[in-house]
Amino acid sequence: MVIQSLLIFFLAAIAPVSAESGIDAWLRYARLPGSVTRGHLNSFPNRIVVLNASKNGPLASASSELHKGIQGILGLDLDVSSSGKSCSAQNTIVVSTLETYQSSCGKLSPKLNLKEDGYWLSAKGKSVQIIGQNERGALYGAFQYLSLLAQGDFSEVAYASNPSAPVRWANQWDNLNAATAAHGSIERGYGGASIFFNNGLIKDDLSRVPLYGRLLASVGINGIIINNVNADANLLNETNLAGVKRIADLFRPWGVKVGISLNFASPQVLGALTTFDPLDSTVIKWWTDKTNRIYQLVPDFAGYLVKANSEGQPGPLTYNRTLAEGANLFAKAIEPHGGIVVFRAFVYDQLNETNWRADRANAAVQFFKDLDGQFDSNVLVQIKFGPIDFQVREPASPLFANLPKTAVSIELQVTQEYLGQQCHLVYLPPLWQTILGFDMRYNHRQSYVRDIVSGEVFNHKLGGYAGVINVGMDDTWIGSHLAMSNMFAFGRLAWNPQADSQDIIEEWTRLTFGLSRDVISAIVDMSMKSWPAYEGYSGNLGIQTLTDILYTHYGANPASQDNNGWGQWTRADSKTIGMDRTVSNGTGNAGQYPKDVADKFEHTQTTPDDLMLWFHHVPYTFKLHSGKTVIQHFYDAHYSGAATVQKFPATWKSLKGQVDAERYVDVLYRLQYQAGHSLVWRDGISEFYRNLSSIPDKLNRVRNHPHRIEAEEMELSGFTTVNVSPTECASKYKAIATNGTGTATTKLNVPSGKYTVAINYYDVMGGSASYDVLLNGKSIGTWKGDSENYLGHDFSTFLDCHSAIRITFEDVKISRGDKLTIKGTGDAQEQAAIDYVAVLPQGVVD
Structure with missing residues (x-):
C-alpha cells in the first residue's frame, strides 16, 4: 500500500545511528522516530496470538517475525502465545490459517475468496487479523503488515491479497x-x-x-x-x-x-x-x-x-x-x-x-x-x-x-x-x-x-x-x-x-x-532513470545490448555480435544495420506472433522505434518515427544516456549524513564507477558506428574531446604505447602500459582555475597496479587497480572495454603551464595502463 501522504510531511532527514552491512536488506526493522509513532503506541495491540501453528512451520515464523519486527520498529515487546482456540481480537494480533480460524472462531466477515498462499489483513486500532489461506499465506500477511509499520503507515486496512500465479x-x-x-x-x-x-x-x-x-x-x-x-x-x-x-x-x-x-x-x-x-x-x-x-x-x-x-x-x-x-x-x-x-x-x-x-x-x-x-x-x-x-x-x-x-x-x-x-x-x-x-x-x-x-x-x-x-x-x-x-x-x-x-x-x-524524504526522492529518481539511461548508452532501437557476447558479457564490443554462431546478430555493415525478421523478406520471426501483432511488426511504418532494429534491416540514414536517422539516434542516445548517470554521484553525495557511512561509501563508489564506465560505453559504441558508417555526428561530439590529453602523446619514461582491442575501447585507439614503473608527463595549457582531473586507465585481473598523479611534483591523488576488491562483475585479463575504468579528482587548482605527471607501477600480472587524462572545467562532462 502507498504510505499516507500526511505522514510523509513528518519524515524529514533522519540520521542513521550506525553503519549497516546490508545483510538485513529490506528487513532492517529500524526504529521509527517519535514524530511518526506519536499517538499510535498507546492504541497498539499488546499481544500476538497464533492459532495452531505447526512446529517449525511458516505460522511459527510469522509469530516470531511479528514479535521481532514490532520490537525493532516500535520498541514494543509483545506477549506471544499459541492457542488452539483464542478468538478475541481485542488488543491482539491474531495470526491463523483460514481453516483453523473458521473452525475455531466461526466464519470471517466479509466472506473471503483466498487462493493458495493468499491472505486477509485487517488492522483496525488494537485489533489485527492476519489470516492466510495456508500457513505460507499467513506468513506473507505478517510480512506485509510489518512492511506497513516499518514505513510509518498506521492507517486502518482491511483487504484480501492473492498471488497472481502459484x-x-x-x-x-x-x-x-x-x-x-x-x-x-x-x-x-x-x-x-x-x-x-x-x-x-x-x-x-x-x-x-x-x-x-x-x-x-x-x-x-x-x-x-x-x-x-x-x-x-x-x-x-x-x-x-x-x-x-x-x-x-x-x-x-x-x-x-x-x-x-x-x-x-x-x-x-x-x-x-x-x-x-x-x-x-x-x-x-x-x-x-x-x-x-x-x-x-x-x-x-x-x-x-x-x-x-x-x-x-x-x-x-x-x-x-x-x-x-x-x-x-x-x-x-x-x-x-x-x-x-x-x-x-x-x-x-x-x-x-x-x-x-x-x-x-x-x-x-x-x-x-x-x-x-x-x-x-x-x-x-x-x-x-x-x-x-x-x-x-x-x-x-x-x-x-x-x-x-x-x-x-x-x-x-x-x-x-x-x-x-x-x-x-x-x-x-x-x-x-x-x-x-x-x-x-x-x-x-x-x-x-x-x-x-x-x-x-x-x-x-x-x-x-x-x-x-x-x-x-x-x-x-x-x-x-x-x-x-x-x-x-x-x-x-x-x-x-x-x-x-x-x-x-x-x-x-x-x-x-529509512524515511528521509531526501533519500527516498534521490533513490527513486536515479532508479527510475536508470534503465532508460543504460539502454541509451549500451544499445537501443532494439539492437540488443552491444556487449561482448563472446567473453564477459560486460563491456562494449559491438563487433562481437556478428560473425559468430551464437545468433545475437546485428547484421551491421557500412550501409545498413538490424535484423530483417519480417515474413516477406527476412527470418519470419514477426510471423511467429498472432496476426494482430505480426502485422504490426511486419512493417517499419507500424513498428515502434524502440524495436525497429529488432525487426528490420535498414540504412543508417533511415528516418525513424521520431524524425531522427538511425545513426543520429545512436549518437544522441549514447550521449544522453551517459549524461544521465553523470549526475548520479552528485545526487548520492547530497545524502551524506542521511545514509549510514558503510552503505554511503559503497554506493558512492559504484555510482562513480558507473559514471565513468558509461563514458567508455558511449565512446566505444559511437566510435565503432562512426567508423563503420562513415557518417559523422551532426552535433560534432563523436571524436571531439577537446579536454583530453592522450597518454601516448605525453612525455613517457618507462611506459610504452600499446594497442587496445577492440580499438574503440581506447581514446584514439592507443594506450600506454608498463610492467615496471613509468611516468607520463604533460604541460597543461589551460586558463588558471579549478578543474576536475579525470584519468581513464585499465584494471585487469592478476594484480593491483598502483598510481600517483602529481601536479608540479606534488601528489594530488593516489589509487590502485584493485576494483576487483569492490566490484563483482566478470573481470578481464586484457586492455578492453571491460577493464577500462575512470578515476576523478575534483576541485584541483591549476595554473597555465603547470606540469602534470602520472606515475604508474605494475603489479604481478597487472600492468599499469593509462588511456588518457581529461582536464575538465567545472560542470563539464568529457
Whole structure:
C-alpha cells in the first residue's frame, strides 16, 4: 500500500545511528522516530496470538517475525502465545490459517475468496487479523503488515491479497565446483561464493540459508532451485541428497520449497548406465528410484528444473526423442509425489550468419510449438521473457502465444548478466513490465503476457514466475545495495504484475534506507532513470545490448555480435544495420506472433522505434518515427544516456549524513564507477558506428574531446604505447602500459582555475597496479587497480572495454603551464595502463 501522504510531511532527514552491512536488506526493522509513532503506541495491540501453528512451520515464523519486527520498529515487546482456540481480537494480533480460524472462531466477515498462499489483513486500532489461506499465506500477511509499520503507515486496512500465479520461484545458478574451486562459484553471480556448495558438496555451514529464506518469504517467493541449470550430476549422490534435506529443513519454516536442476545424462554419468535415453526402461527406473529417494528425504520437495539440448547440455534430442518425451520422463516420476517439472524453453542451435533466414529468435517456437499438448499436466515450460537472452530491450517471446495447451512460466533475470552486472544501477521492473504488459492478441482478443503466465488466458492451473537471483556470501547478497531493489521487485511483481514500478521502489527505499524524504526522492529518481539511461548508452532501437557476447558479457564490443554462431546478430555493415525478421523478406520471426501483432511488426511504418532494429534491416540514414536517422539516434542516445548517470554521484553525495557511512561509501563508489564506465560505453559504441558508417555526428561530439590529453602523446619514461582491442575501447585507439614503473608527463595549457582531473586507465585481473598523479611534483591523488576488491562483475585479463575504468579528482587548482605527471607501477600480472587524462572545467562532462 502507498504510505499516507500526511505522514510523509513528518519524515524529514533522519540520521542513521550506525553503519549497516546490508545483510538485513529490506528487513532492517529500524526504529521509527517519535514524530511518526506519536499517538499510535498507546492504541497498539499488546499481544500476538497464533492459532495452531505447526512446529517449525511458516505460522511459527510469522509469530516470531511479528514479535521481532514490532520490537525493532516500535520498541514494543509483545506477549506471544499459541492457542488452539483464542478468538478475541481485542488488543491482539491474531495470526491463523483460514481453516483453523473458521473452525475455531466461526466464519470471517466479509466472506473471503483466498487462493493458495493468499491472505486477509485487517488492522483496525488494537485489533489485527492476519489470516492466510495456508500457513505460507499467513506468513506473507505478517510480512506485509510489518512492511506497513516499518514505513510509518498506521492507517486502518482491511483487504484480501492473492498471488497472481502459484509458482513463484528463485533460480540459483550455483555450481558444486568439485574440481575447479574450493568454494562453490555462481554462474552470472556477482555477490560472492555460493551459500550452498563447497568443494563439490553441500556446505556444513548453512547459516545463510534461513536468512535467505526469510528474504524470499517476505516478498512472496515460495520455491527455489538451488543449483545451476548447467547441472552437475553429483548433486544426486547420496551425500549431497542428505545435504539437500538439510537445506530444505532450513527453508521450510519460511514456506520456501526446494527443487533442483537436473543433468539429463545423470543415469549414465552417475548411475553407470550405458544410456540416458528417456524411453529406455532402465533409465525410467533409475529416475523413478532417484525421485522416490528424494521424496523420502524431502517430502515437500518442489520439483525439477531441466535445461536440455542447449549450450552443450545433454537432452532427449541425443536419442532422437522429443523435448516433450524428455520432460515427461521426469513428470511421470515426480507426479505421484505432487511435484512439478519446469522445462526450460531456452533451446537453440549454432547458426550460420550467411543464411539470411537463420535466426536464434525463432528457436523457441521452432522447438516447442509442435509439442503443444504433448507435455504432461505437471510440466511447466519456462520461457525467457524475450526471444534471445535477457537483453536491455526485446519484444515478448512469441512462444507465450504458441502454447495454448501447455502451462508456462516466465523467466526474468534479477542478476544483471548483460545489464551492468550489479556495477551499473539498472532498476529492472520498468523493463519487465514492457513484457508482462504486452498484449499478444491471441485470436484477436486481449492476451497480456502476465495473464498467460498466470494461467488465466488458456485456463491452466499451473503458471508462474522464475527469477534468476543468484545471491552469494556477500553481505549485500547480490553484490550491490541498490541492486537489491530488483530482487524485492521480482517478488512484488510475481505476486502482482500490475503493481506500479515507482511504488515498488519507493516502498523498498523506505524499508532499506529509512524515511528521509531526501533519500527516498534521490533513490527513486536515479532508479527510475536508470534503465532508460543504460539502454541509451549500451544499445537501443532494439539492437540488443552491444556487449561482448563472446567473453564477459560486460563491456562494449559491438563487433562481437556478428560473425559468430551464437545468433545475437546485428547484421551491421557500412550501409545498413538490424535484423530483417519480417515474413516477406527476412527470418519470419514477426510471423511467429498472432496476426494482430505480426502485422504490426511486419512493417517499419507500424513498428515502434524502440524495436525497429529488432525487426528490420535498414540504412543508417533511415528516418525513424521520431524524425531522427538511425545513426543520429545512436549518437544522441549514447550521449544522453551517459549524461544521465553523470549526475548520479552528485545526487548520492547530497545524502551524506542521511545514509549510514558503510552503505554511503559503497554506493558512492559504484555510482562513480558507473559514471565513468558509461563514458567508455558511449565512446566505444559511437566510435565503432562512426567508423563503420562513415557518417559523422551532426552535433560534432563523436571524436571531439577537446579536454583530453592522450597518454601516448605525453612525455613517457618507462611506459610504452600499446594497442587496445577492440580499438574503440581506447581514446584514439592507443594506450600506454608498463610492467615496471613509468611516468607520463604533460604541460597543461589551460586558463588558471579549478578543474576536475579525470584519468581513464585499465584494471585487469592478476594484480593491483598502483598510481600517483602529481601536479608540479606534488601528489594530488593516489589509487590502485584493485576494483576487483569492490566490484563483482566478470573481470578481464586484457586492455578492453571491460577493464577500462575512470578515476576523478575534483576541485584541483591549476595554473597555465603547470606540469602534470602520472606515475604508474605494475603489479604481478597487472600492468599499469593509462588511456588518457581529461582536464575538465567545472560542470563539464568529457
